[in-house]
Amino acid sequence: MVYSEKFKSRMVAKMVGPHGVSASTLAGDVGIGQPTLSRWLREARTVPDMAKKSRRTKEKARPKRPQDWSPEEKLRVVVESRGLTDEELGAFLRKEGLHQAQVEEWSATAHSSVLARKGATKPSAESKRIRELERELRRKEKALAEAAALLILKKKGPGDLGGRGRRHGAEERQMILKLIDEAVKSGARLDRACDTLGLTTRSVQRWREQGEHGFDRRLGPKTPPPNKLSPAERKEVLDAANRPEHRDLSPKQIVPQLADKGVYLASESTFYRILHEEDALHHREPSRPRTVARPQEHVATGPLDLWSWDITYLRSAVRGAFYYLYLVEDIWSRKIVGWAVHEEESMDLAARLIDDTAIRLGCDRSGLVLHSDNGGPMKGSTMLATLQRLGIVPSFSRPHVSDDNPYSEALFRTLKYRPEYPRGAFASLEAARQWVEDFVAWYNTEHLHSAIGFVTPEDRHTGRDIAILAARQRTYEAARKRNPERWTRDTRNWDRLEVVKLNPERGKSAA
Structure with a gap:
């Protein structure tokens, strides 16, 4: 296969510099032989044009995420942030693109590293043996995590996507890239994840280069195939x-x-x-034809009308093992009304959470709707019996359609993208519960939610948002009277959102 000079320069750029990877590591990621990559690297050191292209490609690289910064860059930020006033620190964090929690975490890591270095002694034979066993354990944990990630990918994936000449639309490409990213993040290698879906790593790399709006540029055959029926x-x-x-x-x-x-x-x-x-293929059997059912629309006009709940993974210290976060959200107010963290996924634990939450809130459960997906804990006999006893109406998403439960999915996204969320794993079950408890307190009482007028879920749940939004409206009206020339249209809309819909009917919009 012939590779372009641009592609060669891009591969060379990944192997040079202080953060460059080895040719053997890159070969496993991109599916190109290690001798070929090594030859390109040697040629780049002797050919000025390729070396210049590799440097230029590296200069145009996208900005790194804070968690991808090198130890030297993190230490620089820690040193430069010390001694700054609150105002100076705020400007410094915005300029660097960081959150205060990240700087505090890096500072604590640097401090612990210094203490560990001071207390370091010469390793004994026993400590060497322990390190060897730890390395072997990490290797096995990594292999276990990869196997688990590939199994999940195979379960979520739409099947074999390969085949010479097969076309994939822009939406299908983004879906495939998302699945592969999740598998790689969970511990799978890129080439193994691509093989599971029947794709080559080169195809995935090309899709990433083309971006979000990339599409198949082939124009198709311009002449009819010779085997076409006359x-x-x-x-x-x-x-x-x-x-x-x-x-x-x-x-x-x-x-x-x-x-x-x-x-x-x-x-x-x-x-x-x-x-x-020829429009001559219709359903003629006595059985009913296959239909695609839309999920039922649910409307919430106040708190405790409509709940949504789901379960998500929290990484533990053991690769391939997780803690399970059970989360219940009031869709109208966006308040987290119930949560729990356990070491297993169980319908009994889920039923206990819903029972405790309903009793604790003391709400009128006759018209309450509880929406979830089709997982085992959601549709288990214990859960359904609990809902029937409480008088709560169950509602379920369509199989394999995550968009039918959007509020819980959006909440999990907010949770896992908080700056304080551990980049590694939770040290213990108690640590996971403590972190979730802090997050729930912040989310309910401090977080200004964009979908409910930038008030906290607690304020909306209790009705305090009416006065808050009215005060904002008066503030804007007064500002407009002072400087009317600054407004060419109406002021910002601070009206309260009265109705929230889950899975609205086609042609309607959700809040």
């Missing part, structure tokens, strides 16, 4: 399907009967395709 052959297929002895049969039965007579006109799939193109 109009006479096409008519012969239709005539055979409409003969008296075949008119009540499907192509699955027509093709074998023709074969018994020594006749071959076309394949079974060709029969189906031609009948479909």
Whole structure:
């Protein structure tokens, strides 16, 4: 295979510099042989143009995320941030693109590293043996995590996506890239994740280069294929399907009967395709035709009308093992009304959480709707019996459609992208529970939610948001009176959102 100079320069850029990877490591990621990558690197050191291109490619690299910074860069930030006033620190953090929690975490890490270095002693034979065992354990944990990630990818994926010449639309590409990113983040190697979906690493890399709006630029064949059926052959297929002895049969039965007579006109799939193109392929059986059901629309006009709940993973200190966060959200107010963290995913634990939450809030449960996806804990017998006893109406998403439970999915996204969220794993179950407790307190009482007028969920749940929004409206009206020339239209809308919908009917919009 012939690679372009641009692609070679990009590969060289990944192998040079203080953060460059080795040729063998890069070979496992991109699917190109290590000798080939090493040769490109040697040529780049001798050919000025390629070296210049590699440097230019590196200069245009995207800015790194804070968690991808090198130890030297993190130490620089820690040193420069010390002694700054609150105002100076705020300007410094915005300029560096950081949060205060990240700087505090790096400072604590640097301090612990210094203390560890001071107390370091010469390793003994026993400590060397322990390190070897730890390395072996990490290797096995990594292999276990990769196997688990590939199993999840295979379960979530739409099947084999490969095949020479197969086309993938822009939306399908983004879906595939998202699945692969999740697998790689969970511990799978890129080439293994691509193999699971039947793709090559080069195809995935090309899709990333083309960006979010990339599409298949092939214009398709400009001449009909030589094996295309002629109009006479096409008519012969239709005539055979409409003969008296075949008119009540499907192509699955027509093709074998023709074969018994020594006749071959076309394949079974060709029969189906031609009948479909001629609008002659309709449901004729006594059974009902397949329909695609839309999820039921639910409307919330106040707190405790509609809840949404789900379970998400929290990484533990053991690779491949997780803690499970159970979270219940009031959709109208966006308040987290119940949560729990356990070491297992269980319908009994889920039922206990819903029972405790409903009793603690003391709400009128006669009209309360609880929405969830189709997981085992959600549809288990214990959970359904609990909901029936409490008088809560269960509601479920369609199978394999995460968009039907958008509020819980959005809440989990907010949770896992907080600056304080551990980049590694939770040290223990108690540590995970403590972190979630702090997050729930912040989310309910401090977080200004964009979907409910930038008030806290607690204020909206208790009705205090009415006075807050009215005060904001008066502030803007007064500002407009002082400087009317600054407003060419109405002031910002601070009206309260009264109705929130879950899975609105087609043509309508959700809050």
